[in-house]
Amino acid sequence: MSKIRVLPEIVANKIAAGEIVERPASVVKELLENSIDARCRAVRVTVVSGGKRLISVQDDGEGMSQDDAILAFEHHSTSKLQTAEDLSAISTLGFRGEALPSIASVSRLTLRTKPADAGLVPGSEIEIQGGVMRSVKPVSWDKGTEITVRDLFFNVPARRKFLRSHDTELGHIARLVTHYALVHPETRFTLESEGRVLVDAVAVRSVRERIYQLFGEGFLENLIEISGQSGPVKVHGFSSRPQEQRTNPYSQFFYVNRRMVRDKVITSAVRKAYRNCMPASAYPVVILFLELPFEEVDVNAHPAKTEIRFRDQTTVHALVLDSIERALVQNASIPSYQHQAGRFQTLPENQPAFPPARLDAPAEGNRDVFDFTPPSAAPNPFQRALNYPFREVPAGILGQREESHASLRVLPEMLYGSPSEAGRPFQPEAMRILGQLQESYIIASDSQGLLIIDQHVAHERILYEKLASSMQGSAVEVQGLLVPISLELAPHQVALMERVMPELRRNGFEIEGFGGASVLVRSVPALAGDSDCRKLLAEILDDLEAEDRTLDVERIRDRIAVSTACRAAIKINTPLTPEKMQWLIDQLALTRIPTNCPHGRPIILRFSLYEIERNFGRV
Ligand code: ADP
Numbered sequence: 001m002s003k004i005r006v007l008p009e010i011v012a013n014k015i016a017a018g019e020i021v022e023r024p025a026s027v028v029k030e031l032l033e034n035s036i037d038a039r040c041r042a043v044r045v046t047v048v049s050g051g052k053r054l055i056s057v058q059d060d061g062e063g064m065s066q067d068d069a070i071l072a073f074e075h076h077s078t079s080k081l082q083t084a085e086d087l088s089a090i091s092t093l094g095f096r097g098e099a100l101p102s103i104a105s106v107s108r109l110t111l112r113t114k115p116a117d118a119g120l121v122p123g124s125e126i127e128i129q130g131g132v133m134r135s136v137k138p139v140s141w142d143k144g145t146e147i148t149v150r151d152l153f154f155n156v157p158a159r160r161k162f163l164r165s166h167d168t169e170l171g172h173i174a175r176l177v178t179h180y181a182l183v184h185p186e187t188r189f190t191l192e193s194e195g196r197v198l199v200d201a202v203a204v205r206s207v208r209e210r211i212y213q214l215f216g217e218g219f220l221e222n223l224i225e226i227s228g229q230s231g232p233v234k235v236h237g238f239s240s241r242p243q244e245q246r247t248n249p250y251s252q253f254f255y256v257n258r259r260m261v262r263d264k265v266i267t268s269a270v271r272k273a274y275r276n277c278m279p280a281s282a283y284p285v286v287i288l289f290l291e292l293p294f295e296e297v298d299v300n301a302h303p304a305k306t307e308i309r310f311r312d313q314t315t316v317h318a319l320v321l322d323s324i325e326r327a328l329v330q331n332a333s334i335p336s337y338q339h340q341a342g343r344f345q346t347l348p349e350n351q352p353a354f355p356p357a358r359l360d361a362p363a364e365g366n367r368d369v370f371d372f373t374p375p376s377a378a379p380n381p382f383q384r385a386l387n388y389p390f391r392e393v394p395a396g397i398l399g400q401r402e403e404s405h406a407s408l409r410v411l412p413e414m415l416y417g418s419p420s421e422a423g424r425p426f427q428p429e430a431m432r433i434l435g436q437l438q439e440s441y442i443i444a445s446d447s448q449g450l451l452i453i454d455q456h457v458a459h460e461r462i463l464y465e466k467l468a469s470s471m472q473g474s475a476v477e478v479q480g481l482l483v484p485i486s487l488e489l490a491p492h493q494v495a496l497m498e499r500v501m502p503e504l505r506r507n508g509f510e511i512e513g514f515g516g517a518s519v520l521v522r523s524v525p526a527l528a529g530d531s532d533c534r535k536l537l538a539e540i541l542d543d544l545e546a547e548d549r550t551l552d553v554e555r556i557r558d559r560i561a562v563s564t565a566c567r568a569a570i571k572i573n574t575p576l577t578p579e580k581m582q583w584l585i586d587q588l589a590l591t592r593i594p595t596n597c598p599h600g601r602p603i604i605l606r607f608s609l610y611e612i613e614r615n616f617g618r619v
């Protein structure tokens with residue numbers, strides 16, 4: 001007898017489910033994608049127990065006839081592909097025809113559906129348990145599709161054991177709904193968990209409005225707009241100002257042709273764009289939409305379809321990197337003291353505040369959802385009171401969330417003009433140095449008010465950029481040490497040192513292995529001056545060790561530059577002559593991002609004349 005057998009379909013489906021359905025959020029993802037592919041205008045997700053007990057997704061899309069509904073649960077049955085050629089230019093989110101049979105094989109599933117144009121014909125209800133069809137019957141149904149998935153993994157105990165707590169699973173689902181809601185502002189998304197409405201995002205005109213709706217008004221203030229094009233590839237979206245940092249990547253949303261993706265090419269370009277204005281351990285907030293011809297991207301790289309392959313990775317990488325870098329440089333701005341907020345805030349300069357909330361409904365019809373003009377229909381007070389998105393999500397689920405500020409503000413810039421001219425955050429020639437405060441801060445004035453400059457971080461930014469550019473040009477000035485110093489390494493640092501040594505050497509540290517766990521340092525980069533080189537090296541190693549991401553050469557160089565700049569920079573509590581202060585400011589003005597140190601902290605603070613006059617009761 002032959003030992004090879006074709007697996008029964010029910011087993012094959014269960015195997016496919018292993019790849020597609022990892023947790024409740026994966027079910028939500030597949031069902032939401034189907035609803036979007038069915039061109040729904042509204043979709044409602046209801047869950048119980050973080051989706052472990054019940055997930056229900058209801059849409060008002062095109063629906064299915066009874067025959068189609070039965071077919072939909074067959075392996076590899078899809079309405080979205082016909083020929084092999086179609087595979088090379090996929091425009092729908094689904095195409096594999098695997099999701100429904102897979103989900104049905106590991107749960108108790110009920111489908112109710114009716115095509116939009118079916119008239120008096122009743123809808124269909126299908127029940128499937130663990131992949132076995134139990135019943136098909138007519139049901140009174142309006143239109144669209146509802147799929148309810150109960151007791152996920154009831155027949156796969158090994159998987160069920162790995163499900164996390166209610167809140168964790170709910171968090172994944174909330175993020176997923178947020179993800180799709182962001183890229184489909186024209187569709188209404190609702191998420192309800194055990195009677196609580198966590199998301200209710202009514203249809204709006206643009207992504208900008210959707211962001212406002214989902215994350216509140218404080219959120220957009222700390223983002224800058226990204227846009228760029230390279231050949232047929234377009235990118236647009238929003239990205240953090242340097243000081244807007246998160247401790248996890250949950251606030252990064254990447255889309256390719258409106259499909260949410262996880263992609264190394266995009267992630268690495270984003271990381272690189274922020275390398276000199278944010279610490280390596282921090283994550284910027286990024287919402288990025290890439291659009292490119294369907295045939296330029298292979299979406300059939302993984303069963304879950306979130307991994308993709310670009311035909312031309314280099315172009316995509318360069319485009320994302322350039323677009324974000326350009327936006328960061330162009331939008332560098334000085335935080336201004338805000339009376340109402342009671343703290344320093346960086347404000348968008350060109351379209352500083354949202355217009356007052358209006359009560360009119362969003363316009364219908366043809367609209368460009370990627371229209372990045374400011375929202376005209378901000379969530380109205382009633383909507384907000386009734387169903388403010390995420391207000392109820394348990395803490396921690398969505399990562400840090402910016403508190404929204406109470407009122408719409410009149411910004412000083414609106415009265416006193418924009419503080420920056422042609423993209424420059426400050427003009428040294430218009431500045432007058434008034435003196436030094438506490439031997440640590442330079443106090444200056446310009447036409448817009450008072451400026452306070454942190455001398456240490458200012459110098460750090462100057463040195464960092466010098467170092468980073470000389471590293472690229474491989475012309476690092478070196479300074480020999482009179483007495484070479486030996487450095488003892490802890491056992492876990494030995495391997496790291498070996499990995500880092502070539503880069504350290506290339507950047508001015510002449511280091512020799514000295515047998516076992518010690519090294520001998522003969523020279524340091526000239527810029528490091530007489531800073532304590534033992535501490536400097538220890539810090540570089542510590543920082544690199546703390547990074548859990550892969551250490552590429554860029555990363556190592558960056559750590560060396562950051563640490564060297566920080567050690568070598570003028571300290572606080574150091575008296576400076578007026579000439580030295582002037583030099584610092586002139587040099588600072590020449591840097592790419594004069595407003596933030598390599599860790600994202602501000603270098604300059606501003607008290608605008610408006611705030612000064614306001615505090616003196618003049619306005
Ligand atoms: P795929 O999305 O890859 O085609 P699925 O297994 O997810 O495969 O779905 C199978 C088919 O069922 C789809 O091609 C579509 O025709 C139909 N279908 C699934 N969900 C819906 C829905 N919500 N509304 C209308 N049709 C649907």
Ligand code: MG
Nearest residue numbers: 030034094099
């Ligand atoms: Mg699908």
